[in-house]
Amino acid sequence: MIGAGMIGVAAASFLQREGHEVVLIEPGNPGEGTSFGNAGCLNGSSVVPMSMPGTIKNVPQWLIDPMGPLVIRWAYLPALAPWLIRFIRAGTPGKVRAQAKALRSILGPSLATLAPLLKDAGAEDLVKKHGHLFVYRSQESWRKESLAWQLRRENGVEWDEFEADELRQLDPNLSRDYVKGVLVRENGHTVNPHRLVNSLAEAFVRNGGRIERTRAIAFELDGERLKGVRTESGTIAVEGAAVTAGIWSKTLAAGLGDRMPLETERGYHLMIRDPEVVPRIPVADAEGKFVATPMELGIRIAGTVELAGLKAPPNWERARVLLRHVRRMYPALQEAYADERVSTWMGHRPSLPDSLPAIGRSRRSPDVVYAFGHGHVGMAGAPMTGKLVAELLSGKPPSVDLAPFSPQRFG
Template sequence: MVHPSKTVAVIGGGMVGACIARYLQRDGHNVIILDPNEPGDGASFGNAGCFNPSSLVPIAGPDTFKQVPGYLMDPLGPLSIRWSYLLQVTPWLVRYGLAGVPEKIKHQSLALKSILSRSLEALMPLVDDCGAHDLVRRDGILIVYRSGQSVASDSRGWNLRREHGIHWEELDRDAVRDFDPNLTRDIQFGKFVPGNGHTVNPGALVKEIVRHVVQSGGQYRKVRATDFLFNGDKLQAVLTDHGPVTVDMAVVAAGAHSKALARAAGNSVPLESERGYHVMIKTPEVRPRVPTTDSDHKFVVTPMQEGVRVAGTVELAGLDAKPNWKRAEILLNRIGGLYPALGKTYRPDDFTVWMGHRPSLPDSLPVMGRSKRSADVIYAFGHQHVGMTAAPYTGVIIAALAAGRPSPVDLTPFQPDRF
């Protein structure tokens, strides 16, 4: 146990920030979470809710550059780029493409494995602390395919998973139907990954962890962090829109909004927002047995407390552009192709839509490590598509850094100056 002499500001009240705050608190630190919004109301609220240690496949692949014209021409495709944002996002896209070469993918997947493989192991103590067992399931996930060609197109990722010891069960058409009879009969193949899990309410899970942090003596302040005050290389305070917050140390875990804070602490980081959308069907006719990914159309259907969530798509349009709600509507239109009983005409009050910002670096790895300006500012952002999964073990890592202990994983791949 570390002597509780350090007061640490955790900037960001999402899943990553909440897990870091609780692990810091378990180490004996005084914790103040800073966020202008309620806990878990950002990207953590709207994701597919999955805990996937198997998600160690980097997003960029060898054919990335070839796909960019398609991203531009299809505004409703699984990944799209707004023409108005193309010039601004081009440097990020170049880095993204260059990261998708086989040798780099190998190293990136190893780095992802190091923070994902112990994710559920790191999550459960936090769930135990706050008594949120009703929000967590460990029933696995299912990925389904309509053809052998679709399976082949995913082979690079599954080969990587096999190399890293991920186990799954191969399901043929009959086995898929036995597993979940509500799926369309068009499904020919499936892969069931028993080592994965999900939360039935990601926003509520974050709130429960934060509630326990506050109940245990921490603070949650609804303020926006804007800058840092240093005395030499020592941090004195985090500056906010409601005045300075005096602290000994700060952790930047503000997701897609971390870029300016990193710059204030001396690092230029190519952080981009991958805007994601979801539709929540409030009273579904059927529910998936487990979170189920439609590999052909790139969306995930998750059974949740408030209904069935259909989540997916990536849109590159920055932090400020208005949502394109047609991207959410396309998810609603396509769900019937996976679960026929859900393919109906919905009234506006039958569902809700959402858009949020995944914080993404071009090499699919988050930034974790100390800032250039001061060792008192630590970064933990950019978790892209693995934020829910990686958050608990990120908390373990950041708590070690804050205490001056060696990191339990090699942080070289995650350094803020790697770009």
């Protein structure tokens, strides 16, 4: 397994359960990539692709708003253009229906699939299943999302709707500006994504798994059969491998002839320790496109899409904007906090333009499986993806139809 984020650790754990001897290759510590600082939502309902019919119409308005959810660094535009074109083309009514169905197949069973791993790791306290609340500032913005909710309904997601007064009862601390709330009860969240990945990695090691602290560079093939994974510290002989290196998977896949349109959608979080108020469950602001999640260390506000590539330094103003957003959601929060109470983070969502991950075999070798490109839903998508990787590497029929996730779908 190449890469010990949530995807790699879940896949390594399931493969181990199939009776294989498994090595996790990871240059850093497990869970310190993008899996570290996300919003922690484990939402089976996250079936709505990022590129939807009409998304493009909102872009100019988002870009000029300093508190808007999208930023593009213009110097990066030439490199970004091919991905952007594919992204826009992916947003037709027919395509988004197919994408939503495919997403539901891996996200719907997320919590149930994760359960045995949590139990084995003794980490059940890290995952809560209390639902997820979406809130709207106007009836108009609720109506604008009707297609998104239609896609959820078509895929079996159920919810309860709350009008302004009922919303107050549900969460008395919420700003009175919100006029509509939608509660999806099937969803869950982790109160510490980093500790979740670590606990699973520790259980993997306790069960006989090995973590090699090095970086994978290339694959050694004999014809189409895999002989080993070349790393910075020498070659590790293996019979099968999975590329689970998040955004960093692109170069490894290119080495096997798969040119993947994998792009980073950079996102930020801001954490407040000991906040004045904490939501009981994750609350998503539909217009601001951010989530406030109750974590064991405080409240985490996560969001923003910044298209600026892998190398540009973080723009911490994007994280500070999240404090302004969350104060509009929870007015009891302060305008400013002492530095020791606030921390910020930036991470790379590994995104393919059609909002679906790549799960399947490489072009050059059936022994190398890909599992990357989970974009906004890698935490929720990890359990089923891990199970699918284990099935593929064990020669078992996959539990879901893998055609929509084919790594070769981009030509």
